[in-house]
Amino acid sequence: MSKEPPHVGGAGPIVAGAMTKQPRRVLLEARALAESLGSALVFAFVEPNSYLVEWELKEDIRGNSLNPKEIDEDMTADAADIMKVLESCMAGSKVEWSLKVLAGEPGKALSRLADELHARMIVVGTRHKGFGAHLSELFNGSTASHVIAHQSLPVVVVPVHHEDR
Template sequence: MSGKEWPDGPIVVGVEWNFSEHLVRTAAALAAAMGEHLICAFVDPASYLTEWAPANQRTALSLDPSINEEAEFPSAHLQRRLEDVLGEPGESWSFRVLNGDVSKALNRLARNTDAALLVVGAGRPGSVAWLDRVLEGSVPAALIRHQQRPVLVVPEGGVGGA
């Protein structure tokens, strides 16, 4: 931050369907220590914003998401799982469902909420997860390359990988 004070603003944590409880607890503890609101954000990659369509195909509705209605029930389930870890949403935390490319959606949310920090997991271990990262790209790497604010990448599991 080059001599500047740490910025005020919420902490945004990106959560997946099978989020790590360690990731969420780490982000919540950090938000509490900083006295900031925690925004838990799930990005539905099966939906998208048409703003990313080629310019000659955009319409007046280009900022309206193409909603994946099948994701409405699972996102409610995801919120219930977050409530099991964090308690009821309110002053300390909230839940948002976003659409589109994960890193772009998290960047947009961080910018729109003037977030002080973005928190994401380092990624699942294993060959299937590795293949996903190869095909779709690494969310933490994309955020670090394109984000103007700090990005905290939390390794999977607790101390010693437990």
């Protein structure tokens, strides 16, 4: 009776969610994990205004990429802010890292990227405390919960509700 080994992720990089005003702890934990495993690190920023708005499409887009081809001014500002924080957090590290700007619902976008890259695991943070965070989670669900529920890869969830930004 042979027992098949459990699925433990791919040989690719660690994928870590990055967002504006996110506590640095999530990014630093992802860095520490990548350093300890000798893995590359891909940070993923999901553009919050990148949802489908047309109900009747004039062309078939099923074969198109879900990620933005061009970055508009608002996206550039957010991505530039995140890049500054990432450069600060990754300073002095020998880990190979990059930032990807993605489109769509955050949990699905992170999962999609992890699948495309044959990622080892996904690192995400929890939400901040507060009425706005609870209201958003009520209507949209949490990204961490979605990733955990829909992913076969290991998922590391970094609690940030006690952290300052």
